[in-house]
Amino acid sequence: MWRYVLRRLVQAVVVLWAAYTVTFLVLDLLPGDPVSTLAGAGADSQGIDPAQIARLKHQYGFDQPVLVRYFHYLTKALRGDFGVSVSTNRPVSSVMLDALPPTLALTGLGLAIGIAFGGAIALLATYTNQRWLRQALLSLPSLGVSVPGFWVGLMLVQLFSFRIRLFPAFGNDGLRGLILPAVTLAVLPGAMIAQILAKSLLTALAEPYAQTAQAKGAGRARVHLRHALRNAVLPALTITGVLTGQLMANAVVIETVFSRNGLGRITAAAVTAQDIPVVQGVVVFGAFVFITVNLVIDLVYPLLDPRIAVGSGGRGPSRRRSGTVDTPAGGGALTTPAVEPAAGSAL
Structure with a gap:
């Protein structure tokens, strides 16, 4: 178990480093730099002395080679310091902390609505x-x-x-201003959860244990909710972890459409201004949230299905099937006994 967690933590560090590196290189390949972008098309037209621009470039390190800047920023990021925003001259951590609560409220409510409606559609359809x-x-x-x-x-x-004038169209107007953006954000995850959960439920209901439960007198609702749903929810849970990262990305578009303050709007503004520190901070935060949610989901699997266990060989969740045992490549034994859903025992 602990070897698996340690392995996932190492993978998380690698993913965070890769996200940081790719973001840095992509922004560096863009023409110009943040100082020149803020100064405008021409320094003379903005009344800015070229010498002043040169001093600003030296202050932010944009006159240094790309590798020097990369390792300088990376060393600071390892200490939790993503630098100062070129656009606002504020610490990146302060910029993100101010924008984080509205985005968390939007993504949290959007995910909750998506899970509720997607699950309801799948259950009713099956x-x-x-x-x-x-x-x-x-x-x-x-x-x-x-x-x-x-x-x-x-x-x-x-x-x-x-037309109806029930909700505000724009802005951060409390809960009423959050409803429409959250519903918009919930459409995609709700649809994907409903699609996967419905297919898994139909497959589970056709399994022998569901038919055995019905033969022993269990009602349709009991078989549906007690036996089939518990096994069918695992694929939907997996896609929910993936959709968490998707929600963070979609928040950029949703917050722009509804003119809401949040990480999405500051990300769009930072990309336009080539504000490298802000973009890197947001990307690393998004990658951290995605990795954390998926790690938690992997650890929740054995709680939902006793047949799934974390192998001591460190390869992650494994499954025992009736008649056979899947063992990790490292030779470690699985930590839970092989069982099938006890359809008859719970009647």
Whole structure:
């Protein structure tokens, strides 16, 4: 168990370093530099002395070779210091802390709405006996995945803000101002969760243990929720971890559409201004959130399904199947016994 956690932590450090390095190199390949971008197309037209621009470049290190700047910034980042924003002349940590609460509220509510609606659609579609209702519900996830998020946001603003006047169209106006952006952000994760969970539920309901439970007198609702759902939720849980990073990326578009303050807007502004320290800080934070959520999900797997265990060989979650045992390549034994869902024992 601990070897697996340690292995994942090492992988997390490598991913964070890769995200930081790729971001730095991509921004460095862009023409110009933040100081020249802020000065405008021409220094004379802005009334800025070229010597002053040269001093600013030296102050921020943009007159140094790329490798020197990279290792200088990387050394500071290892100490948790991402430098000073070129645009605002404020510490990057302060800029991010000011913008973090609105973004966390938006992504958290969006993920909660997506899980609730996606799970409800999947459960209802696989439980109902009405063929037309099942087909209609199962077609909604495909529609949700194919519709662009910004278009959904604009339609919601047109309907609920300009016509019904129920929610504000723009700004950070408390909970009312959070509803439309969160619903817009929830469309994609809700659709993907519904699609995967519905397919997993249909597969689980066709397994022998579900049929055995029905033969012993368990009701449809009990078989659906008690036996099938527990096994079917694992793929949906996996995609939820992946979608966490997707939500952080989509927040850039959503916050722009709804003119909300947050990490998305400061990221868009920093990319436009080539504000390298701010962009790197946001990218590393997003990678850290993504890695942490997926690590937690991996550790939750054995709690949901006793057949899944973390191998002592350090290769992560493994599964024992009836009749056979999957062992890690390192030869370590699995830590839980081989069991099948006890459909009859819980009746």
